[in-house]
Amino acid sequence: MTASNEQRRKERLDRGIKVRSEGIYALMSWRELAYLFLPRVALIGGLLILPLVMPSMYWQRVISIVCIYALLALSFDFLAHFVGLVSLGGAFFIGTGSYIAAILNTTFGLSPIFTIPIATLLGAGICTVLLLPCLPLRGVYFAIVTLMYPLLLARVIEALDILGGTDGILGIESFTNRWMEQYFIIVMVLVLLFGTRRLVNQDIGLVFRAVKDNDQSVRASGMSVTYYKSIAVFIASGIGCLAGAYLVHLYMWAGLSTLALDFSILPIAATVIGGSGTLVGPVLGAFILVPISELLRAFGTLRIVFYALILLAFIIFRSEGIMVYGQRKYHQFEKWIKV
Amino acid sequence: MSTSTTPLLQINEVTKAFGGIHALNEVSFDLHENEILGIIGPNGSGKTTLVNCITGFVELTGGEVLYRGKKISGKPPHKIADMGITRTFQIMRPYYSLPAYKNLVIPLFSPRAKRTGGWRGGGKLGDRNTVSIDILEELGFERESFVPYKKASNLPTGYLKRLELARCLALNPKVIICDEIFSGLSMSEIASMVPLVERLQMEGITLIMIEHRLRELFQVATRIMVLNFGEKLIEGTAEEVMADEKVKEAYFGSEEVEEVMAHA
Amino acid sequence: MLDALRLQPVSRLSFPDNTMHILIYGTINSVALALFALGFAMVYGVSRLPNFAHGALYVTSGFITWTFINTLELNYFISILLAMLVTGIIGALIYQFVLIRIRGMEISEIMATYAIGLAILEGLRWGGFRGLTYTLPAFIEGSTEIAGVSVDYQRLLVVGIGAAVVAVLWLFTHYTRIGLALRGMAQDERAAMMLGIDSDLMALAAMGFGSMLAALGAVVLLPLGNIVVEAGYNVLILAIAVCIVGGLGSWIGAVLAAFIIGFAQILTVVYLGAHYQMVVALLAIIITLILRPSGLFGLQKELEERV
Numbered sequence: 090m091t092a093s094n095e096q097r098r099k100e101r102l103d104r105g106i107k108v109r110s111e112g113i114y115a116l117m118s119w120r121e122l123a124y125l126f127l128p129r130v131a132l133i134g135g136l137l138i139l140p141l142v143m144p145s146m147y148w149q150r151v152i153s154i155v156c157i158y159a160l161l162a163l164s165f166d167f168l169a170h171f172v173g174l175v176s177l178g179g180a181f182f183i184g185t186g187s188y189i190a191a192i193l194n195t196t197f198g199l200s201p202i203f204t205i206p207i208a209t210l211l212g213a214g215i216c217t218v219l220l221l222p223c224l225p226l227r228g229v230y231f232a233i234v235t236l237m238y239p240l241l242l243a244r245v246i247e248a249l250d251i252l253g254g255t256d257g258i259l260g261i262e263s264f265t266n267r268w269m270e271q272y273f274i275i276v277m278v279l280v281l282l283f284g285t286r287r288l289v290n291q292d293i294g295l296v297f298r299a300v301k302d303n304d305q306s307v308r309a310s311g312m313s314v315t316y317y318k319s320i321a322v323f324i325a326s327g328i329g330c331l332a333g334a335y336l337v338h339l340y341m342w343a344g345l346s347t348l349a350l351d352f353s354i355l356p357i358a359a360t361v362i363g364g365s366g367t368l369v370g371p372v373l374g375a376f377i378l379v380p381i382s383e384l385l386r387a388f389g390t391l392r393i394v395f396y397a398l399i400l401l402a403f404i405i406f407r408s409e410g411i412m413v414y415g416q417r418k419y420h421q422f423e424k425w426i427k428v
Numbered sequence: 429m430s431t432s433t434t435p436l437l438q439i440n441e442v443t444k445a446f447g448g449i450h451a452l453n454e455v456s457f458d459l460h461e462n463e464i465l466g467i468i469g470p471n472g473s474g475k476t477t478l479v480n481c482i483t484g485f486v487e488l489t490g491g492e493v494l495y496r497g498k499k500i501s502g503k504p505p506h507k508i509a510d511m512g513i514t515r516t517f518q519i520m521r522p523y524y525s526l527p528a529y530k531n532l533v534i535p536l537f538s539p540r541a542k543r544t545g546g547w548r549g550g551g552k553l554g555d556r557n558t559v560s561i562d563i564l565e566e567l568g569f570e571r572e573s574f575v576p577y578k579k580a581s582n583l584p585t586g587y588l589k590r591l592e593l594a595r596c597l598a599l600n601p602k603v604i605i606c607d608e609i610f611s612g613l614s615m616s617e618i619a620s621m622v623p624l625v626e627r628l629q630m631e632g633i634t635l636i637m638i639e640h641r642l643r644e645l646f647q648v649a650t651r652i653m654v655l656n657f658g659e660k661l662i663e664g665t666a667e668e669v670m671a672d673e674k675v676k677e678a679y680f681g682s683e684e685v686e687e688v689m690a691h692a
Numbered sequence: 693m694l695d696a697l698r699l700q701p702v703s704r705l706s707f708p709d710n711t712m713h714i715l716i717y718g719t720i721n722s723v724a725l726a727l728f729a730l731g732f733a734m735v736y737g738v739s740r741l742p743n744f745a746h747g748a749l750y751v752t753s754g755f756i757t758w759t760f761i762n763t764l765e766l767n768y769f770i771s772i773l774l775a776m777l778v779t780g781i782i783g784a785l786i787y788q789f790v791l792i793r794i795r796g797m798e799i800s801e802i803m804a805t806y807a808i809g810l811a812i813l814e815g816l817r818w819g820g821f822r823g824l825t826y827t828l829p830a831f832i833e834g835s836t837e838i839a840g841v842s843v844d845y846q847r848l849l850v851v852g853i854g855a856a857v858v859a860v861l862w863l864f865t866h867y868t869r870i871g872l873a874l875r876g877m878a879q880d881e882r883a884a885m886m887l888g889i890d891s892d893l894m895a896l897a898a899m900g901f902g903s904m905l906a907a908l909g910a911v912v913l914l915p916l917g918n919i920v921v922e923a924g925y926n927v928l929i930l931a932i933a934v935c936i937v938g939g940l941g942s943w944i945g946a947v948l949a950a951f952i953i954g955f956a957q958i959l960t961v962v963y964l965g966a967h968y969q970m971v972v973a974l975l976a977i978i979i980t981l982i983l984r985p986s987g988l989f990g991l992q993k994e995l996e997e998r999v
Binding site for chain 1: 742790793794798799800802803804806807808810811814815817818929932936940965967968970971974975977978981982985
């Protein structure tokens, strides 16, 4: 801000090219086409090239973990901002997916090609059925109950000493090919990202958003709110379980740590930082937050302090997130005008 | 009025208590095919609770609601709406984050609209976006203007009330229960809504209208029912109702009633 | 797990002893739970803020007391009072600088308070506050026997202080101006604001008092065991469990729910094993939310939720 006494305010205007490239007219020139497609191409291309430019195996592994968190963040953002269910139970989805994949692999000897899809669908089904009684809850209540699910599952596994107890399930097959391991998850992130983006603009996606806006009106329109919420939970928990199943084959181990709060909190931080309600934002947020957290690994639990503080700062000062800010800068320009 | 054997909607001794307070006490009435029933009553007389009871938004404490002789009370609200008994909300509940025409895509996506084809075949036939703009145009959202494309959060009250009605119409309803669609509107807006209501009746839709705007209500309603303190006072034509002593007592001091009575 | 709730081996006790044992330790456990939960219930009741940093404040006040005693070598009771004061101020500062900006956005409130709690707890862990060295001395050493069950004085003191806290809170909210204002806020914030009650000031006060209650719980209960960072998470879960079962925002509900969960926990520990203690609390949260989201004693809110 300036120190002068003159009253000024910032005015935001759409860039001409944004207006020109809306609708079919975008096909008029290469410039407008580029304006529309460059951000998307940059994202897709960037993600696909990323593993090739990584200096070491270690950092390639980090990218896989980033992708896991990105999927969770995507699932959180979809559920929270398009259906209105704020689920703090990312760890529950991860845990369910990973234990199912682990059992399928160790007990039935299925290879990752089969365990991951089965764990995704079966896990999504289990999560949906278990969350079904909680679906009428709103706001804080749903958040608290979902936060408690993974903790309960962990304590039950511990107390009953089932599913490997505190030791976890060991000896799980890894992927046969390192590049397949890497690109599988990257492609999944891209497919699911663009898939959910498309979904929320379909008619059924509109119903999800309507449920968030005003569930009474949806009821008055002759539609079961619980039914649509459960479809949404199925989709979101499917994304989470996919990440969990992949995680198990990456670490070759499934244990109580897959139910740890990390999986519930870090994706939320990524969503807040990246920009909630944009779907792309959470993915970008994960790509910013997780590598930073890896760099700080040497400092032990200080990294948790660090990301908690980043999360706090973003909630307070920039709750729109990086992506919304970036979109605004891309589409609009600002100028000072006298009042 | 038709003299069909069973009424469309039978409300039998419906009672609703919140804690110890009886919001509705053994209210009974029938709704016949293709009539407009006006329900009036002072504030807090249980009108909106009655709507909530019929449409399943609250559970009944006692009594039952029958639709074409079949019991519907106890069913969830979406099942009741699915049968074609729709309602508007007194406090408008549009989907604020969606444009006006996308608001209608949701009811057009409902099982009932898919099954019956929605109002005038919408939902089943053609793109939902097109159909929803057609419906909005019927209700006075000018097609060529920006209004149907504006976000619901930016629309003024008059349009939101019409949007509520449009949501009901998109379901191809048999019964529409309007909870004060005239309140909060200017005189000219009401004047433009009255023919709309009459046209709905001509198309074979049965309406229950809960209103405070008595003069406009008496223009359209075939019958009037008066509620006070959760009890039914009287049911009959506008003249009968207004001549009743109990009604005068309930509305004592209300200028508008006196004005309407003077006209009658 | 919480050392405060550790039980003596029960296998060798005969049956009548066992009953007495359950009764006495169930009461102690219930009062401990009530002490955990009252601060949380107060903050939520007055300002509708779910304070997920509650557990962190609990642990923090333990370490503050420890620092006052061992580093500054202050008198024990002065340290306790100072620690409560400091924790209260921390709570108020959290409200003034963080929560005030995001009030009304439920999810942001949860995430922000949780982030604060996480930062405090993990910061303490990083700062080296772990291991067995961090203990607070008991107020009174020694133990006695009640009906054949040995109970140490500190645990009896817990019950006494818990009862005193509830009594003082009741008097405070019924007979002091600020207490009445807090209750007014709890019942209807807008109406209270129309009567000239400053909503933000009251929420600030509630955060301060709530944090002091957390600190009080800590200084009373922590002498029964070590001060460990993990307790922060457990205290938070237990406080949430008690408040949910009792009905969020209902103080009397919270006290009664503390007894329900407290005895349920002791019974499961005696008959099933110590592993299940936390399962009881978590199950209580989930089952209550599914069957009766407004809690056992939150009658009025049930209507609000419906329509």
